[in-house]
Amino acid sequence: MIRAAIVFFLVAAIAVAVVALTGEPGAASLDWMGWRVEMTAAAAALLTLFAALLATILWRGLLWVVEAPRRAARARAEAKRKQGVEALSRGFLAVAAGDGSEARRLAQKAADLAQDAPALIRVLAAQAAEAAGDHVAARSAYNAMLGFPEMRLAGLRGLMQTALAEGDKALALKHAETAYGLAKTARWAWRALLEARLEAGDWKAALDLVQGALDRKIVPPLVAERARAALLAASAASLEESDDPKALAQALDFAAQAARLKPDFAPGVVMAARLLAADGKAAKAGSLIEAAWKLSPHPALWLAYRDLKTNETPKLRATRLAALANLKPEARESRLLKVESALIGGDPVAARAAARLLPEEELTARAAGLMSRVAYANGEPDEARAWIARGAAAPQEADWSDLDPEGRAFAYAQGDWARLAVSYAETGELIHPRFERRERAMSELPELPSAYVESTPFVRAAETGGALMPIPDDPGVFDPTAVMDGGPDGEPGGPGPRRNTASRRRLASGPRAAK
Secondary structure, three states, X not given: OHHHHHHHHHHHHHHHHHHHHOOOOOOEEEEEOOXXXXXXXXXXXXXXXXXXXXXXXHHHHHHHHHOHHHHXXXXXXXXXXXXXXXXXXXXXXXHHHOOHHHHHHHHHHHHHHOOOOHHHHHHHHHHHHHHXXXXXXXXXXXXXXXXXXXXXXXHHHHHHHHHHHOOOHHHHHHHHHHHHHHOOXXXXXXXXXXXXXXXXXXXXXXXXXXXXXXXXXXXXHHHHHHHHHHHHHHHHHHHHXXXXXXXXXXXXXXXXXXXXXXXXXXXXXXXXXXXXHHOOOHXXXXXXXXXXXXXXXXXXXXXHHHOOOOXXXXXXXXXXXXXXXXXXXXXXXXXXXXXXXXXXXXXXXXXXXXXXXXXXXXXXHHHHHHHHHXXXXXXXXXXXXXXXXXXXXXXXXXXXXXXXXXXXXXXXXXXXXXXXXXXXXXXXXXXXXXXXXXOOOOOOOOOOOOOOOOOHHHHHHHHOOOOXXXXXXXXXXXXXXXXXXXXXXXXXXXXXXXXXXXXXXXXXXXXXXXX
């Protein structure tokens, strides 16, 4: 303000000086107590301005002296506030670092300094007690927070975490339920309730929670849709083995809902197809699998599709499977299925031709087993054994490992369904329990006769005086054309002698009862 006054007076003084210099100074006189002063009007104006400026400066100086104690108090309060904020910041950093003792010291210091932030002080005190492992003090601090409406959710979450740390899941669930009833957007409370329902296998309650989360906009529609599909499939799985017709009808309804929600969700589609086939609706089951194959081919889908009919010849079955593969011919599973269908139909030449179209990739046990069966079907047991040797050292495929030794797909336990609901909802990807637990799965490598028999290409090469070509055994990048050329000029070898097909893998066997 003083600077503004000085500027104003300087401008006024300049204006008066300019008027005086123009030759119109004017006249001014003052009679006071016998004194008479005469001067020009410009001089009188300048004196008046400077007197006013001096009076203003003196007045402001007096006020500054009078307000000095208050100003010092404000400065001390500001310094204390800054120290309190620093103590809070360092306290929360100590909690994040897991230094409980330092966090508690800083929480006490912040309580003495930052009295204008009681909420932050209470949160820091509670978290510092947690970091120090003092659950009693932490629980007391969180309970104290429940008395403040704006801190109640934070207190409930802290009490839930404390109860979980003490192993009291029932009490933790109670706190989560209270918090979920208080706030519409308490995602942590919803997640805690959902995990508890999944752990207990309460699929209906979990479905209600997912719908509630969608209504409250806690989760996006896509996540809710995936979660509902997985939970409906889990509900169907829990009823599928029942002998009660009503339970089986309910299982079919759950599986059909899962397939409608996510037509590319293989567990739901396979389960719905199994139940539909058992109910005499094989055509509807086939349409369901075909729609799923167009979206996302999965090995369990074609196995379920194969088992829909059990009274057909191998050639008719092969034709039906080839038609399924042609629904999405560019997919890897479709190319593998074309090889499988040719083997099932007893056409080794077509199987070899289809194998040449497989994409080059890292060799897996499944691919090696398939190539071994193709070689054996073409009368080349040595080559088949070489593929088996390569497959023994090759990694398994996670998708394929979800088939148990009896060929039943997605035979998940309750805990597996719970994990699947969370994983599939969040990422859209399936879990593979058998693969993760290294459990026994369907055999990926065929069983061949142990007796040594020379393959047709070797005999042909010996008869023509050609050199015997060694079979590659490097389990590196899978090249389906590397060892599939039978003749010396690259022509495919003819089919070998008929052999006992009972030693073949089950997937290439004849019809069997639907699962």
